[in-house]
Amino acid sequence: MLTFTLRRLLFAIPTLLLISLLIFLLVDLAPGSPLSQIPLTVPPDVRMKIMEAMGANEPVFVRYFLWLKQFFVVEPLVLWDHWWGTAYSADMQRIVSWQSRSPVMDTVVQRLPQTMTVIGTSYILGVMIALPIGIYSAYRQYSWFDQIGTFIAMIGFSVPTFFTGLVLILVFAVNLHWFPSIYDTSLRVTDWASFTQQVKQMAMPVMVLALYNAAQISRYMRSSMLENLGQDYVRTARAKGLTERIVVMKHVVRNSMIPVVTVIALGIPSIFGGAIITEQVFRVNGLGALLIGAIQGSDLPTVQTLTFIFAVLIVLFNLIADILYGLLDPRIRYD
């Protein structure tokens, strides 16, 4: 398993390099100029100077390799310095946003907690709701519980999150005044009152995303359970006189989890990217909002860096899914 993991990590390097190149070229080809936000009254020679200062006039491959160096050498060194108080990265050029003129990674680190608390909570909640629902729906297939579960899952899956988000805002914020409609990023949890306030402002975005995730995962869990409930080994377990609880929770669930674990693990990177819309609807100032802003401002370094971080996460969680797969299923051994 260790050799497998190492091998996969090594294979990930060329994959990620190729991805980074593709992203870079795509972003570069996209229309728009970093100067589009600067007033037209600024004279052309000043514009040129600005371009030069940002390094935006260099050929594409020069900028690409500079970015590679910055991402893989400079930024890790900065992190190292930050942790251990050293000064290796003192004179090095970091990845700087063309919009804010500040290091992209600093902004990412600032925005990450918002995304993690809201979107992360909703994903965990979604999984925790989805698994029991999937298990019970399959065990009592076509029961009223299953029918209602199917109906809600269909709604959760097919209605877009920006719509459910707006409906929730209308009902709970505008009409009932239970929750605030805008997420206050500057809120710091220090005592009980600020904690309840945090829970309140998280409630709606978490609900929206949890519904969406739970709808999806519960369907996977249900179908996987159904497939396994009909297997011969389930009959063997029953023939041993085991209780239904053990038959289902021990024998069937573990087998059913094997494909679902992949779905769950692969869904985690999309937490960051896929929640962009929800972050917009609830004004959560997270990574999604950062990416949208950067795209609109033709802020190439930020777009490039964020997109690449998402790509790294996808590759990473792919690997984690494969490892979990091997842990759950003894038939899969990677050595």
Add this chain to the structure above:
Amino acid sequence: MPDGAKPVLDVRGLQTVFRTRAGDVHAVNSVSFHLEPGELLGVVGESGSGKSVTMMSLIGLLPMPPAEVLAGEVMLGDVDILKVTPDQLRDIRGRRIGFVFQDPMTSLNPVYNIGNQVAEPLRRHMGMNKSQARARAIELLELVGIPDAERRLADYPHQFSGGMRQRVMIAIALACDPEVLIADEPTTALDVTIQAQIIELVKELRTKLGMAIVWITHDLGVIAGIADRVLVMYGGQVVEQAPVKELFANPQHPYTRALLKTIPSVTGQRETRLRVIEGQPPIMGAAPVACPFMPRCAHAFSRCGAENPQRRAIGAGRVGYGHDVACHWDAKTGGPADA
């Protein structure tokens, strides 16, 4: 077997239907048989004749719904196991009745090791703790002839061959020393040499442990080799019942006779094609009013379409003991039997 010894298992008038969207299917129609202590009862019939469904329904292993046991009683000792609560039934399954299923490739859970799966019934029924169950599991695996049993406890099903897996299944079935072992085509999925090994193993275990066995198969050769008594099933009912020698020497039912004729002979004239019984076994949409074998029967006459024959004794003895057949035709005279 002495006539009148108290049977370990006594099934009377068992009737099972499947409620499907396309209508009811009467899979088991008033099946009666008994099992004496230490006896090996062979149950034969084509696919779809109701052999497996009979055995699965008497112990509640059929998915209900769609299956439903309409009538009958199944006496295990003094208890009617069709009337006990699900919890009591679970106490019986695996404890007093063990099962071996057809396909050892899929009958074991792929994600748990063998030790875990063999220990499960021990911990469930015998109140053993982990180390006791482990010790007993090693004993059981040795009993069924798995070499290096202690080390193999940690192995997973996919690390065993088909024959070895079936041995594990037998070890699980015998874990709690059951009175009855139901083996549902335990050798069908195995190749012939492994088949012979498993049959030898069961024979050996039977003399060693003395449990009664119901052996379901469609292989008459297997039956001839191991059974004491045979139940021939067709269309969800018992059409003939006899001690094994008597059945092979003196088959009464046209179906049994046809079945025996399908066995290719090693000696004598080589035939160009294997013999078959023409036609298909019936799917019973309703409780039968006619003989289910009539459409395929060479000897059918008017009464066969009007009345489903009841089992009648051949020679001395009563129905269920000795030799009996459910047929209107008399094999001895070649004409209608007396009503």
